[in-house]
Amino acid sequence: xxxxxxxxxxxxxxxxxxxxxxxxxxxxxxxxxxxxxxxxxxxxxxxxxxxxxxxxxxxxxxxxxxxxxxxxxxxxxxxxxxxxxxxxxxxxxxxxxxxxxxxxxxxxxxxxxxxxxxxxxxxxxxxxxxxxxxxxxxxxxxxxxxxxxxxxxxxxxxxxxxxxxxxxxxxxxxxxxxxxxxxxxxxxxxxxxxxxxxxxxxxxxxxxxxxxxxxxxxxxxx
Amino acid sequence: xxxxxxxxxxxxxxxxxxxxxxxxxxxxxxxxxxxxxxxxxxxxxxxxxxxxxxxxxxxxxxxxxxxxxxxxxxxxxxxxxxxxxxxxxxxxxxxxxxxxxxxxxxxxxxxxxxxxxxxxxxxxxxxxxxxxxxxxxxxxxxxxxxxxxxxxxxxxxxxxxxxxxxxxxxxxxxxxxxxxxxxxxxxxxxxxxxxxxxxxxxxxxxxxxxxxxxxxxxxxxxxxxxxxxxxxxxxxxxxxxxxxxxxxxxxxxxxxxxxxxxxx
Numbered sequence: 001x002x003x004x005x006x007x008x009x010x011x012x013x014x015x016x017x018x019x020x021x022x023x024x025x026x027x028x029x030x031x032x033x034x035x036x037x038x039x040x041x042x043x044x045x046x047x048x049x050x051x052x053x054x055x056x057x058x059x060x061x062x063x064x065x066x067x068x069x070x071x072x073x074x075x076x077x078x079x080x081x082x083x084x085x086x087x088x089x090x091x092x093x094x095x096x097x098x099x100x101x102x103x104x105x106x107x108x109x110x111x112x113x114x115x116x117x118x119x120x121x122x123x124x125x126x127x128x129x130x131x132x133x134x135x136x137x138x139x140x141x142x143x144x145x146x147x148x149x150x151x152x153x154x155x156x157x158x159x160x161x162x163x164x165x166x167x168x169x170x171x172x173x174x175x176x177x178x179x180x181x182x183x184x185x186x187x188x189x190x191x192x193x194x195x196x197x198x199x200x201x202x203x204x205x206x207x208x209x210x211x212x213x214x215x216x217x218x219x220x221x222x
Numbered sequence: 223x224x225x226x227x228x229x230x231x232x233x234x235x236x237x238x239x240x241x242x243x244x245x246x247x248x249x250x251x252x253x254x255x256x257x258x259x260x261x262x263x264x265x266x267x268x269x270x271x272x273x274x275x276x277x278x279x280x281x282x283x284x285x286x287x288x289x290x291x292x293x294x295x296x297x298x299x300x301x302x303x304x305x306x307x308x309x310x311x312x313x314x315x316x317x318x319x320x321x322x323x324x325x326x327x328x329x330x331x332x333x334x335x336x337x338x339x340x341x342x343x344x345x346x347x348x349x350x351x352x353x354x355x356x357x358x359x360x361x362x363x364x365x366x367x368x369x370x371x372x373x374x375x376x377x378x379x380x381x382x383x384x385x386x387x388x389x390x391x392x393x394x395x396x397x398x399x400x401x402x403x404x405x406x407x408x409x410x411x412x413x414x415x416x417x418x419x420x421x422x423x424x425x426x427x428x429x430x431x432x433x434x435x436x437x438x439x440x441x442x443x444x445x446x447x448x449x450x451x452x453x454x455x456x457x458x459x460x461x462x463x464x465x466x467x468x469x470x471x472x473x474x475x476x477x478x479x480x481x482x483x484x485x486x
Contacts, residue, residue, distance in 0.1 A: 055337050076239045077231040079337050083242055084232075087330050088251070102231040 016117045020141035023119025024066045029155030030123065031186065032063065032136050032148075033165060035178035038127040038202040038210060039134055042182045042219075043155075044190065045198035053200045055211035057082040057094045059127050061202050065155040066120035066141070074103060074122055096126030100137035100145055108143025117141055121154040127202045127210055131172065157189040164188060175201065179214075179222035242334035243327060243355075253323055255362050266367060267296035269321060271406035271438050271445040272303065272313035274374045275414055276399055277427035280383030280462030281374040283311050284431040286406075286439065287454050288446030289318045298446065303457040305466045307332040310348055310375025311459050315404030316390075317367040320359065324369055328352055345377040349386045349394055357392025370403050376461045383461060406438035406445040413437045424460065425477075428469060431458055432481045440485075448478035 030043035030052060041053045041063050052071070053063045056078050064071025078099055086094045103122055111117040118141055126135040136148040150169055153161040168181035179199070187194060199214035206212060237248045246252040272285035285302035288295060297318075304325050306312040312328060314321035331351065336342050343351070352373050359369055374385035386394055387401040400418055402410035413434040422430065432448070435456050439447030448455050455478050458469045 049340075051340065054340075073233050074231075076338060077233045079334065080232045080239075080242075080245055083330055083334050083337075084245070084249075084251070087242075087246075087326070106231045106233070 013112075016111060017142060020111070020117040020119050024121055024141065025156035027065050027067075027155055029153050029157045029161055029186070029189070030063045030065055031151065031153040031161055031165060031182055032123055032125050033151050033169070033178050033182050034131060034134050034136075034149075034171075035175050035201075036131070036172045037175065038204050039125045039136065040175065040178050040182060040199065040201050041123070041125065042179070042186060042197065042199040042214075044186055044194045044196070046195035048196065051198060053198055053213075054079075055200075055209070056099065056124070057086065058091060058208050059202060059204075059210045060094065060096050060099065061125045061200065061211055063123040063125070063154065064120055065122075067118070070118045071120040071122060074106070074118075074120065077106070078103065078124075096124045096135050096137060100124045100139060103139045104143045104145040106143070107139055107141060111142040121158075123152060123154050125202060127204050129204065160189055161185055175203075176222050179219065183219070183222055240335045240338045242331045246327075253327070255320060255359065255367070264366065265291045266320075267291045267300075267318045268444070269300060269302045269315050269318045269404065271402065271404040271410055271435065271442065272315055272372050273402035273407070273410045273414065273431065273434060274311075274313065274372055274385045274400065275418060275427070275430070276383050276385065277422040277424065277460075279424060279464075280376045280460060281311075281385050282424075282427040282431055282458065282460050283313055283372070283374055284435060284456050284458040285313050286435055286446045286456050287449075288444065290444045293443075295446075298449070298452070299454055301457055303459050304329070305459070306348065306352075306373065306375070307336065307342060308465045309342065309378060309461060310345065310373065311461050311466055312352065313372040313403075314369065315371070315407070316369040317362075320362065320367055321369040321371070324355060324359070324371070328355060342378070344379065345375045345384055348375065349373050349396070352386075353388060353392045353394035355392075356388055356390070360391055363390045372401055372403050374461055376463060376465070381463065402434075404445075406442035409438045409441045410434050427460075428458060428474070428477050429481065432456065432474070432478050433485075436478075436481055436485050448475075448482060450479060450482065 028044040033040045054075050056062045082094045122139050124137045136152045138146045151165040164185040197219045199219050202210045237244045267289040274283040289297040289300040303313045368390040377384050385397050400414045436447050439445045455474045460467050
C-alpha cells in the first residue's frame with residue numbers, strides 16, 4: 001500500500017483557493033446595481049446565447065461568472081430548488097436568502113470535499129415591494145456568503161468595479177441613468193472595447209414575473 | 223459532481239433539466255393519485271362547462287363557476303380557466319381537485335422549461351405535454367375521477383390562435399374553430415356552431431361566449447349561469463398576439479346582464 005504525501009490543511013486550502021481565483025479572474029465580471037424600480041444586472045458577454053444572467057423565480061435573479069458549465073449547473077440547481085419550494089408551498093415562500101444559503105452550502109461542500117473547487121462566483125438578487133427591501137447576495141467559490149447593498153460585483157475585477165460604482169451611485173436613479181454609469185464602470189476595467197453586453201433587470205412594475213432581459217438597443221442607448 | 227449536503231440544491235442528478243415533472247418523480251414528490259381499485263364511488267366535486275373558440279385576434283376561453291357533487295352544488299365560485307403561461311390558457315372539467323392540481327403542475331412545468339432553456343415551448347409542444355399529463359391520469363379515470371382539459375394559445379411562430387380539445391385517455395385533437403367540454407360541453411358546441419362566424423371582434427366573441435354559457439345553464443343543471451344577485455360571473459380570458467389577458471369583471475358583468483335580459 002502506498003502512503004499519500006502529507007499536505008498540511010492550510011496549504012491544501014490555499015492551493016485550492018488560488019486555483020479557483022485564477023479560473024474566475026480569466027472571465028468577465030458582472031455587476032448588480034439598485035435603481036428606482038428594482039435591480040439592474042449587467043456584464044460584458046460576447047455571446048448572445050450562452051447567458052450568465054437568468055431568471056430564477058418571480059422576483060429572484062441569478063448571475064454567475066467563471067467556468068460556464070459550473071455556474072450553469074448552479075443556475076439549474078437554483079431554478080429547480082425555487083420551483084420545488086414554490087410548488088410544494090406557495091410562491092411567496094421562495095426567498096433569495098434561502099437560495100443564497102443553498103448556494104453557499106453547495107459551494108462550501110464542493111470546495112472542501114471534491115477533487116477540484118468550482119471556479120465560479122454567483123450573485124442572487126431579489127426585489128421587494130419598495131427599494132428598502134431589495135436583497136443582493138454574493139457567494140464566492142469557497143461558499144462564503146456576503147450580503148451587499150446598493151451595488152455589488154462578481155468576477156476578477158469585482159473590487160475595482162464596486163469602488164467606481166460606489167462613487168457614481170445615486171439612490172433612486174432611473175434605469176437609463178443607472179445603466180449609463182454601470183456601463184462606464186464596466187468599460188473602465190477592460191483594455192479592449194466590449195464585444196457585447198448582457199443585461200437584465202428585476203423590475204417591480206412588471207407584474208408577477210419581474211425579470212426582463214434588456215435589448216441591445218436599450219443597452220446601446222444608455 | 224456528488225450529491226450536495228442535504229441543502230436541497232439539486233445538481234446533476236441524471237434527470238432532464240428542463241422537466242419539472244421528471245424532477246418531482248425523481249424525488250418521489252409527484253402527486254400520487256392511484257387507488258387500489260377496491261374503493262367505492264366517490265362524490266368528489268366536478269367542474270362542468272368550459273368552452274373556447276377563435277376570434278379575430280386569437281382565441282377566447284370561458285368557463286362557468288359551478289362545481290357539483292352528485293346532485294349538490296359544491297362550490298359557486300370555482301375558477302376553471304387559468305393562464306398556462308403568458309401565451310396560452312387552460313380550462314378544466316371533471317374532478318375539480320385533481321384538475322386544479324394538474325393545472326398547477328402544468329403551469330410550473332411550462333415556466334420551468336422556459337427558465338431552464340431560455341425560451342418558451344412551442345404551442346404544439348405545450349399541447350402534447352398536457353396530453354401526456356392527462357394520459358398519466360388514466361387509472362384515475364377508471365375510478366371515476368377523470369379530468370378533461372381544454373387548451374388554447376397564440377402560436378408565436380404561425381402568429382395565430384389555436385385550440386386543442388382532449389379526451390379522458392389523453393387524446394389531443396386540434397380544433398379549427400371552437401371546442402367545449404364538461405357536462406354542458408355538447409350543448410355549448412351546438413350553440414356555438416349555430417352562431418359562430420369568422421372574424422368576430424372581441425366584443426362579439428365575449429357576447430357569444432356568454433350567450434352559449436347562458437343557454438347551457440338552461441339545459442344542464444350542473445352548469446351555473448351568471449348569478450346577477452350574488453355577482454358571480456363566468457371567467458373569460460383571451461389569448462392574442464398581446465398574450466394572455468383576463469377580461470375585466472365589469473366588462474363581463476355588463477355583457478352578462480344584457481345577454482340575460484335578451485335570453486328567451
